[in-house]
Amino acid sequence: MQVKDIAREDDGTQQEAVLTIVASADEVKAATDEFFKQISQREIPGFRKGKAPRAVLEQQVGGHANAMGGVAEVLINENAFAAIDGTGVIFLDEPSFNVDEVPEEGATFTFTVSGPVAPVMQLTSYDPVAIEMPSEEVTEDDVEQQIKQIQDHYHTFQDIEDADHTAEMGDYVRAVMTISKNADGRLVSGIRNTKRMIGLGEGTMPKSFDEKLIGAKVGDDLEFDFEAKNADGTSDYGDGDLHAEVHIEGFRKMVLPELDDAFAAKLGCADMEDLRKQMRTNIGMQKAQELPKLKVDRAIDAATQRLDGEVPDYFVDFVRQDVGHEFMQNLKEQGVDLQQWMLQNSVDGDAMKEDIAREAERRAAIDCTLEAIFAHNNWEITDADIDELFEGEKDAQATRKSWEDANRTADLYKMARRSKAAQWLADTAEVTVVE
Known part of the structure; x- marks a missing residue:
């Protein structure tokens, strides 16, 4: 199948993608053969399985038009999703397959697929962002704060x-x-x-x-x-x-316990100076691990402030479902049900809903921001970019293939686009070091 055209429609409330897809005559014949092969396995009086003529098989499903409608279903189920995935279009909900005329052998078959997609938005500026970051160096204040936290822990x-x-x-x-x-x-x-x-x-x-x-x-x-x-x-x-x-x-x-050598000994250190030395080492390792991610997060947050207009409600609602599902999945993995968790944490139901709504708005804004940056810079995604997503996997190629076989290549490309845009924001950010 080939996607001949991709159109984007916006009714002011929701953006949709409409794909025009064409199946070749050979694909129509293959789907026709498969459909009638399936029907021929039914129990048909007077005929052995697989021996009934085609006219009889068509009668079994209500006539020629119904039979070719079944052929259209086979074509769509076996080939359409791979064709859609190849375009990079990601529908937010199950798309609608619009078939105006049933396929016929010896001819191509054209149909359309439509459904809501993430909105395309613009930023008011695509210049590097300005952010504030802690120093990469370990300061004496860092050490004292860390020791104070340990002291608080032993109160x-x-x-x-x-x-x-x-x-x-x-x-x-x-x-x-x-x-x-x-x-x-x-x-x-x-x-x-x-x-x-x-x-x-x-x-x-x-x-x-x-x-x-x-x-x-x-x-x-x-x-x-x-x-x-x-x-x-x-x-x-x-x-x-x-x-x-x-x-x-x-x-x-x-x-609070006294900060003396006896306190340091409880923590496995020779004295307070040894404790401070270990804290410097630990803080240095922590900063090296966490500051790069913090820089990316702050750069993204700064960029989302440049979105031109509000993220459409339909997209925020879609993201909210993901946030809610993720939250429930986390509880399930912890072996805790929702009511139990709410009681343990004294969480009010309305407040929890508001938290989920805020997180959905934040994630939706991030998605639109990163996609806008990628599109503005006319970047392209390479195989190397996709491979980078699977770094650390035991069998990276097998994992990548499983995504592709599931027709989720478009998801991989979206992840790569977001990663490239986010890293660019961090790499180009104008950083002011603050305490």
């Missing part, structure tokens, strides 16, 4: 015994709480008479919640409304204000 808690103590920022409050939504009074999933230790000012709860606990004493029962916003403006509980009922059970303070 302990000590009860505050003073009966007159009032809650202040930095305290850890042992509380029993119930949280509901002001809009409808519905309880937030997993937070009903729930015992929690809340680090005031630590981000355990939103700032507006922490502020309501300042000045409270052991035994107090508090009831208040608060805004469900984190420091970064996101919410773990969906939109709208929340209502809290909180009983104060006690207070604790965090106690």
Whole structure:
């Protein structure tokens, strides 16, 4: 089969690709022979299997037109998907096969395939992006921060015994709480008479919640409304204000171990200087491993800000399905069901949906951005680019062949396009080194 024409249509809401495909007369004959071979294996009165004449076989399926319709199905099922894959077109949903006339032996057969595809978008600029990055060098501040994190890891808690103590920022409050939504009074999933230790000012709860606990004493029962916003403006509980009922059970303070040679010995080091030396080595290895990926991510994020217009809703909806499926697959691999995970992590259903929606919008924007950069630069994908995708595979050629046999060559080319565009962004980025 050959694809004679590829047209892109845009109705203002959704972009579609329409492919005109032509099967040769030889392909039509081969499909016809295969179709009637299958029909001839049926039990037909008066004839042995495989011996009924063609006219009788056609009668078995309702006449000549129906028989040739079956031939069209054979042609499409056996050849069309490979032809589509060869064009690089990736449909977002099952495409529609439009057959105006059934095939006839001795002649070519033409039909069209149509369906939604990822939108083609433009950027406001294709110049290199400007990003900020940490230093590649290991600084003393890096070492001290790493040691501070280890020190935090080995913290302990000590009860505050003073009966007159009032809650202040930095305290850890042992509380029993119930949280509901002001809009409808519905309880937030997993937070009903729930015992929690809340680090005031630590981000355990939103700032507006922490502020309501300042000045409270052991035994107090508090009831208040608060805004469900984190420091970064996101919410773990969906939109709208929340209502809290909180009983104060006690207070604790965090106690950190002394940074001395005894502490270093617990970590397998000779002394604090040896600990710092090992930290420098570890941080250097970590930076070498992680900074290249961070650079790519930041360059991509900067480039997505240049998208000219909003990513169409239909494409974001398609990506959202992928994000949701990926999330559920991850839970399955961990052996955890959704409800169990939500309870364990005190996740509200609406908030989870919003997180998935935001991630879908981000991924859709990245896809459109990288495709726009690739197209603007008129790059081409080579066999070497495809082979690079399978580096590290035990049998790279066999893995690549499995993709091709499954008619997923177009997916490989898309992955290679994204990789080339992303690497170009990172390689050309104007970098400002910051702490």
